[in-house]
Amino acid sequence: MEKKKKFIFDYRLCLGIIFTLLIFCLAFYFLDSFYRIYVALKDLFYSILYYFYSLFFLHIDFDPSVVDLVDYSNFFPSSGSGTGGTIIPLTYDLFPVKMSMYFHSLFNLENMAKYLVLLLNQFSIFLRWVLILMPLFLVFSLSYKQIFVKNKSEIATNSKSLIRWNKLKLKIFDPLIIWFKNMINYFKVHKIFYIIWVVCFCLYFNFFSIAVDFVAYYFYFIVSFDFLNVYIQFYKLFLDLKVVFDFVPFPIFIILGLYIFDRIRKSHAISVLNHHELMNRGFINSCGQATFITGTPGTGKTTALTDMALSQEVMFRNKALELMNKAQIEFPYFPFIVLEKTLQNCFADKSIFNLSSCSVFARKTTKTFYSFLDKDDFGGACSTLFGYDFLTYNLQFDDGNKIVDFLSVVDPEHSVLEIYCKLYYVFVCQSSLIVSNYGVRSDYSFADIGGFPMWQYDFFNSSSVHSLDPEVSNNSHILDWDSLRIGKKMVENNVLSNAFEFGVVVITEIGKERGNQYDTKGMKKNDSSVNQVNDQFNNFLKLVRHSATIDNFPFIKILFDDQRAESLGADGRELCEKIIHIKEKSDPKSSLWLFRLESIIYDFCTSKYYSFHNRFRFFRTDYTLYSHFIDFIYSKLYSNYIKLFNKYCYSVQSVDVESSKLDGSFESFQYFLSYKKIYSYRFATDSFSDYFYRKSEKSGVGIDSLTCFKVYRATLDELVSEHSFLFNSLLDPVFGDTTTNDQDKAD
C-alpha cells in the first residue's frame, strides 16, 4: 500500500511568500510606474504601426505617441507628478542654458559657501559620533596597555573574554550566518521568488518601460530619422529613472558607484596586462628562432625565459590555427570535420604520434585515392577523401604564385592534406609543447564539444586554484639531451633520442652544460665517450628547423639562459640570432587605478599590526579577544591586498638586445613580467634544489656544527681550517703542507 506523502512545513517558503507580498504592497507606492508601462506599450503599438505605414507609403493619420512626454496627471490626477520635476531641462533649447547657469554656479562664491556649510554640517555630525564613541576609545586605550603583560595562564589557552565571545559566536552569530546562507541558497534553488522580485522591481523602477520605449523609439526612428526628438527621449529616460533616484538612498548609490568603479578599473587593468603580453609576443618574434638571455643574478633571467616559453607555446598554437584556417578557405567545400575526426581516432589508437606519422597517414591516403582513381572508381576515391566531391569542386588552388595541391604524389610535403594533418596535430596536442631542463607549468584549458576544439589561453583571468590542480596543469616535458644530439649519445639506443620534432626548447644555465672553448679544452671528436665536442649538439640546433617546419613556418623556438654570453662556446652562441642582456628589473608596478591608495592604507596598517603582533607574542602565550579581532581584521585586509597585488602587478625588465656576433651594437627594449602569469607556480627558481637537499641530507651536520671564530680576529689555526686556496698558498712556503696537518688534526 502506497503511503501518502506527508506535507512538510517549510518556514522558508512562508518567509518567501511574506516577503513577496510585501514587495507586492510596494505597488501602491509606485502607482505611476503602472501608468508608465501602459504608455510605453501604447508607444510601442503606435511606433510599429507608424513603421509599417511608412514602409508601405500609407497615409499616416496619427501621431506616434513615443515623441510625446508622459503626463502622469492624466492617469493619477492626485499624484501631481505632471511631466516636470526631472533633473534635466524640458527642451533641448534649455539644456545649454542650464549648462551655462551650472558653469556659472561653479564659480559662484555663494554656492561655494553653501557647499562648505554642507560639508561642515556633515563634519559636525561625524564629530557628534566621535563624542558618543569617545568613552569607548578611552576604555580601549586604557585596556590596550594591560594586554602587554606576561600572562599566568598555560600556553595556547583562550582568555575569558575570548571564551565568552566564542560561545556567543557559536550560539548566535554562526547560526545567524548559516541561516542567511541557507535562505539565500533556498531562494537560489527556488528561482520563482527571485524572478518575481526582480520583475516587480524592474516594473516599479520603470526598467521595463525604458526597454519597451527604446524599442518603440527604434521603430519610429528608423523610418522617420527624427534626430530632433532624441533629446525628448533622454528627458523621458531621466524622468523614468527619477523613481529610482527618489526611492534608493544616496549611500546605496555611493556603494554602487564604488563597485562599478572597481569593476571598470579591474577590467582596464586586465586589458593593460593583455597589451603588455602582446608587446612581449612582438618582442619574442623579433628575436628569431634561437635566443640567449643573459643577466646578473636577481634580474630575472629564468623568469623571463619561462615567460617567453609560455607565450611562445600560445603563439605556436595560434599560428597552427591561422594556417589551418588558410587551408580551409583555399578548399572551402572539403569536409575538414571528417578528416579531423579521423585524425582524432588515429591519435587515440596511437597510429599517429608525431609529425612524421602525420605524413605517413596523408601519403597513404593520397596513394589509396589515386589507386581508386586509376581504376575509375570515383566512389571509392571520394570515400577515401573523406567524402569530398572532388569532381564538382577542385583539388587545386591557384594562389597567384603557385598551384597548391590538395593531394600530391610528386611533392607530398606541400600537399594541403599533409600540412593540415600536421597543423591539426600541433594544435590539438594536449601535452605541453615545452621541452625543458627544469619544470614549467602551463594551465591552458582545452575545450572540445564535438566540433572544432579550442584552447583558452587567458593568463590573467585563470583561477589560482589551477596552480594546484594536476588535471588542469600541463607540465613541460623533461629534456633528454640525447634527443638534441645527432652525434654520439650518452645512452646507446635511447628510444627517446628521436622523439623531439617541434616545440619550445627551454634550457637554463646552458653554459654550465655545454661550456665554452676553455671548458671543452682537451675533449676530442674521436673520444670513445660522448662529450660536448662529439655529440654534434650545435649541428642539431642548426638543422632542427627542417624537422619542425610546416607550411613554411618553423614550429621551433630555442631559449637559453646563463649569466654571461661567453659561458657558451662561440659556435653555439652564434646560433642565437639575438642575445638579450637583462639590465635591471623594475620595482613592482600596478596596472590597477588607485592601487597606490590601497597600498598606502595597507602599509600603514601593516606597520601598526606587526608592531602590535610581535609585542603581543613576546609577552603573551595565550589568545585574547583583542588579538583575535585585530588578527581577523588584518587578515581580511592582507588577503584583499595580496590578491590585488598578485593579480594586477607587473615588473618591467629593461633589456639590451645584441646580435650574437657580440659586435657591440645594442637595441633597448622593455619586457613585461606579469605576476599573475609568471608567479602562479610556473617554475621553481630553485629548480636544482633537490640535488642540494639530498647532498645535505647525507652530510649529517648543519650550520651549528661549523666552528665559530673565538674572537673577532682569526687565529692561524682558524685560517688553516678554512681550506682556502689563498691561505694555503701563503702558508705553504712558510709552514709546509698545512692541509695535511689540518687533516691529521681532524683525524
Added chain:
Amino acid sequence: MIKRNKFVDVLYVMFILFVCYLIGFFIFSYAELSSDLVSQSFFDYKTFRTLDNEDYLFFGDYTNSIFFVDGNNYSLEFLSYEENYFLFSTNVEEEEVNMNFVVIDESVVYNDYFNLYLYN
C-alpha cells in the same frame, strides 16, 4: 611590495581628497541649481518678440524684487548670450513679469546696461 615616497604619498592622498571634494561640489551645485531654479524660474521662461519679429527666450531669477517700469533703463546682471536668447540674473517678481513684455535691443546686449522696450 610597491615602493613609494612618503612625500608623494601625502600629495597623492591630498589630490584624491581634492578630487572627491570637487565631485561632491559638482553634484551639489547641480542639485542646488535643479532644486532652486528648475522649480522656481528656470522653466518659467517667457518668449519675447523683438521689433524685428525674432523670438527670444528670457530667463531670469525672478525671486527677489520688482524691476520693470515702463520707459526707463534698468540694470541687469548679464550671464550669457546664446544664439537666440539672453540669460540674465534679475530681481523681478513673477507677477510683475506677467504684466510686461520686454524685448532687448540686441545692439547693446554686451553692455552692463540695456535699453528695455515695451512690446504689446
